[in-house]
Amino acid sequence: MNKQTKGSMKYDLDECDASIDHMLEDMLNSVEPPDLKSRILKRLEESQQENQEHDQAVAFAEEQIQAGYGLVIPPPIVLQDASDYQLSLWIRRGALLVATLAACLIAAIFIPKSFENAIDPDGAGQISKIDHSLEQNAGPLVEVPNPALAQNQPATTPEQKGAGELASTMGALPPSDANDETKTAGNIVPENKSAEQPRVATNSTNGDVKGNSALLNDAAIVGIVNDQLEHLWDRVGVSPNVNIQSDAWLDRATRALVGRTPTASEREAFRTRSKSDRKQEYVRKLVAGDEFARHWSGVLAQHYLGKPVVRDSKSDSQEQLFVGWIESSIAQKKSIGEMERELITFDSTGRQASNYWMEEILESSGRNQNDSFSNIVGGGKVADPRDSALIGVARQLMRISGNAAVACSQCHSPGESKRGMESVMANAKSLDTNEAFWAVAANFAGVSLERNESGRSIKVEAAKEFFFEDKEGRVKLVQSGLPSAIAQAAQGTSLGDWSRNSVEPRRAIVEMAWKNLFHQPLVPDFGLSDDEGLSEREDLRDLLASQLQLRNGDLGTLVQWIVLAKPFELERVSMDSPWYVKATESQIAIKQRELRLFASFPVTSEGPKSTNSHSLGRIATWVESSGSFGKGDATLAQGMPLKPNSGSGKPSPAKTEYSEEQVRYLISVSSPYQQLDKLTEKLAASSMTWPMLLDHAYLVAESRVPNTKEREEADKLLAAVDNDRAKAALMVINAISNSW
Amino acid sequence: MNVEPLPTSNSETTWDASALVADHQAGVWRYLRAIGCDATLADDITQETFVAVIRRPFVQVSPSATVSYLRRVAYHLLVSYRRRQKKMLVTSELEQLDSQWMRWAGADGDGGDVVDALAECFGRLTKRAQLSLRLRFSENASRDHIAAELGITEHGAKNLMQRAKLQLKQCLDGKINRE
Numbered sequence: 001m002n003k004q005t006k007g008s009m010k011y012d013l014d015e016c017d018a019s020i021d022h023m024l025e026d027m028l029n030s031v032e033p034p035d036l037k038s039r040i041l042k043r044l045e046e047s048q049q050e051n052q053e054h055d056q057a058v059a060f061a062e063e064q065i066q067a068g069y070g071l072v073i074p075p076p077i078v079l080q081d082a083s084d085y086q087l088s089l090w091i092r093r094g095a096l097l098v099a100t101l102a103a104c105l106i107a108a109i110f111i112p113k114s115f116e117n118a119i120d121p122d123g124a125g126q127i128s129k130i131d132h133s134l135e136q137n138a139g140p141l142v143e144v145p146n147p148a149l150a151q152n153q154p155a156t157t158p159e160q161k162g163a164g165e166l167a168s169t170m171g172a173l174p175p176s177d178a179n180d181e182t183k184t185a186g187n188i189v190p191e192n193k194s195a196e197q198p199r200v201a202t203n204s205t206n207g208d209v210k211g212n213s214a215l216l217n218d219a220a221i222v223g224i225v226n227d228q229l230e231h232l233w234d235r236v237g238v239s240p241n242v243n244i245q246s247d248a249w250l251d252r253a254t255r256a257l258v259g260r261t262p263t264a265s266e267r268e269a270f271r272t273r274s275k276s277d278r279k280q281e282y283v284r285k286l287v288a289g290d291e292f293a294r295h296w297s298g299v300l301a302q303h304y305l306g307k308p309v310v311r312d313s314k315s316d317s318q319e320q321l322f323v324g325w326i327e328s329s330i331a332q333k334k335s336i337g338e339m340e341r342e343l344i345t346f347d348s349t350g351r352q353a354s355n356y357w358m359e360e361i362l363e364s365s366g367r368n369q370n371d372s373f374s375n376i377v378g379g380g381k382v383a384d385p386r387d388s389a390l391i392g393v394a395r396q397l398m399r400i401s402g403n404a405a406v407a408c409s410q411c412h413s414p415g416e417s418k419r420g421m422e423s424v425m426a427n428a429k430s431l432d433t434n435e436a437f438w439a440v441a442a443n444f445a446g447v448s449l450e451r452n453e454s455g456r457s458i459k460v461e462a463a464k465e466f467f468f469e470d471k472e473g474r475v476k477l478v479q480s481g482l483p484s485a486i487a488q489a490a491q492g493t494s495l496g497d498w499s500r501n502s503v504e505p506r507r508a509i510v511e512m513a514w515k516n517l518f519h520q521p522l523v524p525d526f527g528l529s530d531d532e533g534l535s536e537r538e539d540l541r542d543l544l545a546s547q548l549q550l551r552n553g554d555l556g557t558l559v560q561w562i563v564l565a566k567p568f569e570l571e572r573v574s575m576d577s578p579w580y581v582k583a584t585e586s587q588i589a590i591k592q593r594e595l596r597l598f599a600s601f602p603v604t605s606e607g608p609k610s611t612n613s614h615s616l617g618r619i620a621t622w623v624e625s626s627g628s629f630g631k632g633d634a635t636l637a638q639g640m641p642l643k644p645n646s647g648s649g650k651p652s653p654a655k656t657e658y659s660e661e662q663v664r665y666l667i668s669v670s671s672p673y674q675q676l677d678k679l680t681e682k683l684a685a686s687s688m689t690w691p692m693l694l695d696h697a698y699l700v701a702e703s704r705v706p707n708t709k710e711r712e713e714a715d716k717l718l719a720a721v722d723n724d725r726a727k728a729a730l731m732v733i734n735a736i737s738n739s740w
Numbered sequence: 741m742n743v744e745p746l747p748t749s750n751s752e753t754t755w756d757a758s759a760l761v762a763d764h765q766a767g768v769w770r771y772l773r774a775i776g777c778d779a780t781l782a783d784d785i786t787q788e789t790f791v792a793v794i795r796r797p798f799v800q801v802s803p804s805a806t807v808s809y810l811r812r813v814a815y816h817l818l819v820s821y822r823r824r825q826k827k828m829l830v831t832s833e834l835e836q837l838d839s840q841w842m843r844w845a846g847a848d849g850d851g852g853d854v855v856d857a858l859a860e861c862f863g864r865l866t867k868r869a870q871l872s873l874r875l876r877f878s879e880n881a882s883r884d885h886i887a888a889e890l891g892i893t894e895h896g897a898k899n900l901m902q903r904a905k906l907q908l909k910q911c912l913d914g915k916i917n918r919e
Binding site for chain 1: 758761766769770775777779783786787837840855862
């Protein structure tokens with residue numbers, strides 16, 4: 001490997017030196033040796049089993065040959081004078097060959113039939129295909145519904161089906177204590193989990209879940225969620241936390257579903273039920289009640305409006321009427337698709353709500369029409385200033401409908417983002433422009449005009465002319481269209497129909513529910529790398545969204561799937577303030593990673609809000625009251641001033657008033673998703689104004705622009721760190737993504 | 741692949757498979773990375789190493805003997821794998837990498853100290869050298885991209901990285917020798 005170059009310089013290293021290269025690669029990407037223990041022991045067990053089967057087959061064949069029943073294959077000429085040992089070897093090999101051929105023949109006859117028997121228990125006649133044809137180490141491939149089919153043939157609506165029937169489709173939810181039962185319902189644990197292969201197959205071109213539609217039952221869906229996450233933990237070398245006790249699970253589930261602790265009678269009823277199905281029965285009962293609708297109406301309202309909403313049934317404000325409409329829709333088990341169609345199309349039942357919704361968006365967009373983001377310098381903008389509000393409407397709808405990449409294409413060209421934009425542009429059939437976003441905005445031009453004229457219903461006018469200015473300032477004409485409709489050349493598709501029939505808005509609902517339950521997004525808009533399970537998480541979201549769409553399911557159905565899944569049973573991560581103070585960087589980093597990968601339950605989802613979650617304002621207060629100590633400390637505890645010892649016990653830290661150094665320490669070790677870190681650096685180094693930078697930070701972390709109060713707090717923070725944009729941006733992103 | 745089990749003796753200690761894996765998997769994995777496996781292949785060969793070792797009669801004579809044995813099995817599995825893949829294999833290179841790792845990690849080390857030492861050595865490089873290596877290994881940047889970032893020619897970027905890696909290697913050797 002020694003190499004000498006021309007001239008005076010000598011190098012005893014080639015450019016490619018495996019040791020140094022790989023060690024550097026691992027060190028710079030923080031790659032640790034994975035925990036392969038379970039994988040190795042499993043493989044060992046299989047290997048021992050194979051050996052036993054092999055020995056049995058050989059013994060059986062030998063017996064048959066000795067008894068004169070088997071095929072007697074004469075040894076080849078070269079072995080005719082061979083020793084007994086060589087002859088014995090030949091016989092053994094011949095017997096093994098015969099046994100192997102017989103096994104292959106049997107497999108060829110029976111295995112196809114066993115596939116046909118894997119019919120969905122719901123009687124929908126669909127087959128959950130488990131593909132064992134992958135190579136060794138590859139996981140099973142579960143084909144799940146094609147959103148395009150759902151678009152053409154929407155499933156039965158709840159009205160047609162009846163609330164009782166819809167509830168019955170929940171079927172036999174899996175006992176979470178008995179994973180084996182789950183696995184038999186539609187997914188099979190791989191013999192050897194893959195390091196690369198995602199468990200749920202997707203179409204890599206456009207991100208849609210591929211294959212024929214397959215309506216899976218609830219048990220199968222929960223099983224696949226568990227299996228997918230276990231696969232992810234195995235692949236990235238993270239061990240899930242231990243399971244919690246059933247009492248703790250009861251507390252957690254009740255709080256998540258209805259926002260309170262369980263009553264004494266609920267506890268008693270839960271305790272006395274059979275362990276095999278008590279969790280799913282309990283969840284089903286809570287989801288069917290009014291409390292669930294009341295609790296989740298606020299969550300859903302926040303999703304649609306982009307601002308926190310508190311339910312107050314006594315108030316008759318427009319906002320509360322809007323939340324009330326959501327509550328009654330959830331209580332009626334109305335499907336999410338149907339709710340969103342009503343919201344957008346202003347029909348008789350949802351008209352009041354949709355009026356309020358549209359006015360809210362228009363108002364907030366109008367309020368921001370002069371801000372930097374709406375008329376971004378260097379990006380696209382509306383050619384006619386009167387259409388400024390449409391930018392906000394288009395952006396808002398694209399974000400709440402799971403099309404964040406389309407929203408970003410207002411300013412960014414597809415080449416700037418490696419993830420998401422390709423599929424968007426492939427659908428939009430655009431060459432190299434950001435027309436996808438403007439095609440949606442053009443739709444809203446039609447929407448708003450129609451609404452102003454008739455005041456009743458919304459229908460999009462096809463091929464409405466709409467102009468925008470591209471990055472070079474050229475005015476361009478764009479045809480109206482919607483992300484999934486454009487590919488079918490059906491421009492002008494009704495917004496309501498698009499929302500009801502497309503799988504994209506269901507993705508956004510999955511994301512909303514998941515984030516509400518785990519305080520971490522399932523698939524963040526940005527920031528997720530393969531080390532954090534990008535492919536598995538995207539596949540999981542697509543599976544849940546497409547199953548929800550195929551079933552025309554309601555919010556309760558989705559929440560049940562998530563609450564009954566494995567991550568909801570895991571012990572919470574122990575990261576309260578005292579722990580933070582004593583922990584080393586590596587300990588914090590490990591815990592953060594577990595949390596981001598759902599291998600531990602977040603503290604913030606239980607009980608009163610945790611003390612380690614802070615508003616930007618509070619962080620700014622800490623930074624303002626900074627001291628100069630604590631530089632280079634290994635832990636926060638070493639940098640903290642201590643109270644004078646009162647005489648008994650150890651001296652305790654002073655009140656939790658962190659210094660600037662300590663806050664920076666906290667933030668530095670709680671690094672968010674890897675790419676998000678890079679994005680923060682890029683944002684801070686850019687020539688954007690601070691408000692625009694803030695818009696981006698909130699859009700990537702929260703899929704919305706900040707409100708006035710949040711802007712004020714962020715400004716205060718920026719001032720507190722001496723206008724250091726990089727520090728402030730990192731603090732903002734960490735604080736709003738609630739990752740520490 | 742022929743792997744000889746360790747000789748048995750009266751001083752043999754009892755062991756269990758789970759503990760063996762837990763204690764040595766990181767060391768085997770780092771060793772395989774150091775002799776040229778990519779991460780996925782290192783996972784697979786680590787697995788097969790333990791399966792091969794545990795399936796055979798095996799006794800723990802001493803920690804260093806166990807480490808050495810595991811490395812030897814892993815080495816042979818890698819050679820077999822490369823041969824099956826019909827990839828050109830220069831065993832002298834592999835042997836050189838193997839002995840280099842022996843020198844750095846020691847007879848019974850799991851490589852954790854080497855990683856720590858590398859991090860320390862990395863910190864001693866110039867900022868430009870660090871940046872070039874970060875771009876190369878963390879962002880997978882091409883050589884011309886690195887050159888553009890640093891404002892030097894492509895050849896200059898190549899030299900810079902070569903020198904940086906040489907310094908790292910010398911630094912590691914120096915640290916090991918001091919210890």
